[in-house]
Amino acid sequence: MALQGVLSRIKTPVFGCLVQVPRCQQLHTTLVLDKLKYPNWKMVKEVKHRKAVKEYAFERININAVRKAKHIIPPEVKEIADKEIDELPRMSSISMLHKRCMITSRPRGLVKRWRLSRIVWRHEADYNKLSGVQRAMW
Amino acid sequence: MATTRLSGSSLPVLQRLFSRNGILPIFQRTFCKVPPEDPTQAEEAKTIEQEKLGDSNSTADTPVKESGVKEQIEAQDPKVLSDNVSPDSSDTSKAEAVQETKKPVPSQEKKLTKKEETQKKLRDLLASLATVDPLSVESTVKLTRPKPRPKKEAKVKKEEDLPPPESYIEPELVSATKEVAESLGGDTAATESELLSTLRLHSSDAPPHTQAAASLSELFVGMKIERSPNQGETAPIQHKHISPEADPRRQPDANTRRRKLSRLSPERPIPKTIQRVDLFGAKPLGIFTSKCSKSEDVSSILPVWEALHEEELKRSMSHPPDNAFVEMMTWTNQGKLWTFPIDNEFGLESEKKIGFHEHVFLERHLQGWCPPLGPIRHFMELVCTGLSKNPYITVERKRAHIEWYRNYFAEKEGLLKEIGAIQSSN
Numbered sequence: 029m030a031l032q033g034v035l036s037r038i039k040t041p042v043f044g045c046l047v048q049v050p051r052c053q054q055l056h057t058t059l060v061l062d063k064l065k066y067p068n069w070k071m072v073k074e075v076k077h078r079k080a081v082k083e084y085a086f087e088r089i090n091i092n093a094v095r096k097a098k099h100i101i102p103p104e105v106k107e108i109a110d111k112e113i114d115e116l117p118r119m120s121s122i123s124m125l126h127k128r129c130m131i132t133s134r135p136r137g138l139v140k141r142w143r144l145s146r147i148v149w150r151h152e153a154d155y156n157k158l159s160g161v162q163r164a165m166w
Numbered sequence: 167m168a169t170t171r172l173s174g175s176s177l178p179v180l181q182r183l184f185s186r187n188g189i190l191p192i193f194q195r196t197f198c199k200v201p202p203e204d205p206t207q208a209e210e211a212k213t214i215e216q217e218k219l220g221d222s223n224s225t226a227d228t229p230v231k232e233s234g235v236k237e238q239i240e241a242q243d244p245k246v247l248s249d250n251v252s253p254d255s256s257d258t259s260k261a262e263a264v265q266e267t268k269k270p271v272p273s274q275e276k277k278l279t280k281k282e283e284t285q286k287k288l289r290d291l292l293a294s295l296a297t298v299d300p301l302s303v304e305s306t307v308k309l310t311r312p313k314p315r316p317k318k319e320a321k322v323k324k325e326e327d328l329p330p331p332e333s334y335i336e337p338e339l340v341s342a343t344k345e346v347a348e349s350l351g352g353d354t355a356a357t358e359s360e361l362l363s364t365l366r367l368h369s370s371d372a373p374p375h376t377q378a379a380a381s382l383s384e385l386f387v388g389m390k391i392e393r394s395p396n397q398g399e400t401a402p403i404q405h406k407h408i409s410p411e412a413d414p415r416r417q418p419d420a421n422t423r424r425r426k427l428s429r430l431s432p433e434r435p436i437p438k439t440i441q442r443v444d445l446f447g448a449k450p451l452g453i454f455t456s457k458c459s460k461s462e463d464v465s466s467i468l469p470v471w472e473a474l475h476e477e478e479l480k481r482s483m484s485h486p487p488d489n490a491f492v493e494m495m496t497w498t499n500q501g502k503l504w505t506f507p508i509d510n511e512f513g514l515e516s517e518k519k520i521g522f523h524e525h526v527f528l529e530r531h532l533q534g535w536c537p538p539l540g541p542i543r544h545f546m547e548l549v550c551t552g553l554s555k556n557p558y559i560t561v562e563r564k565r566a567h568i569e570w571y572r573n574y575f576a577e578k579e580g581l582l583k584e585i586g587a588i589q590s591s592n
Contacts, residue, residue, distance in 0.1 A: 086566070086567075087570075090571065090574070094545075094574075097545055100548070101542075102541060102582075102585045102587055104581060105581070105582070105585075105587075108578065108581070
């Protein structure tokens, strides 16, 4: 009886479209495997965030250009533009992104160019893995 | 142990240890060079030594090294002096010398001559030393040797060489069998006949090896033979590797006979049949077929488990890189590693063909839809200047931006006309 319940296929929303997916998959266990390569679940959310940002980046920049052109475009059009950008998913905004260390998923103390936390950066630099990075001495 | 190098000093020790005269107690052995107290004692020691040498020569080939030490050693042992005075000496020359020296102690005048004599004797001894064969320690030392194993071929030959035994049984044996049968009790006649038959077998004129075969075959008659159930149904046999034992074409040897005997015993069971290989018994692996039909079991409750198992299988089939260079090559092919020397415009090779005019002069895309005057035109011209200044995006993307605005303003045409941004009269 329990197996029959498991065997049933249901329609679940996956990435914004309805997809016929078996119930076992609904437990989002198969999707987990792609994310197992990240150090943190917060990192996984961050990755999803970035994917959404990439998806809506074109639309968003265009609408924002209309919003920011102050004395050129009539204000009625601007209001409509504001509403439109509000309708877009929140995950797609760049300002909502929070950078993390690629290796440790540390949210603070990042060295921007290498996308690493200061601790990891220091470790790699000491082992001569960062090109052009040398211990300061003067 | 057989071939050990013996130093000069240890030889006399060994000699004394293993001499036939007897093993001397250890405490009596002395290695320090102590000069003899009296010349007489020295002479006596020398004589005794000579005697001993004579004895040892008679019994075994003794090595004779420097005798000076020996004399001194001998001088210390009272037992030696007492025991080793033996009259038996095969060497006549030495015996004579011994006899000569056994005379009572002479006066001082003769001592000199005696000294000379002794020296002479010494010289003779030394001369004789050279001629005497060295002692083979192996003969005196007891060493373990391999036991002589009985060779069957030799045995057979021996049996052949022997004269053929008599065909009839001796009357004494007959009487003996009768007595035995009677003593055993039961069916005396039957037992007697059996015994006589066995005796006849042993004493027949036929050669021994056939005799043996006959006896063995007779032995088999009474015994049960193993028969495996699959003997009748021998399918196409795959001759992977037939051991010399299991080869049916093999001629019967003495060894095979022995193994036949052992087969019957439970200690060493040898399989009679060769294992059949069923090719279509199990499910096919599908390695060489192109049909990659992945059976998606919906009934599986452990999708993570199965996915990981699949990944593990993939990893098992794929080989890890031989070295770091190969690893870097694979990464480059996958796109994970940049190609060296680093090119900032990697992936934008097609952009080199496109000229700057397509990037810069974008107003032509406004033709047709954009009004010549008004806020929209103003806005669009700003967009075009902005895009023209951007070298990082492709021409297609720039065109896409302009197209997007075209669609956007087309949707809001009604509103724009109401506001007065677009002049409807044109």
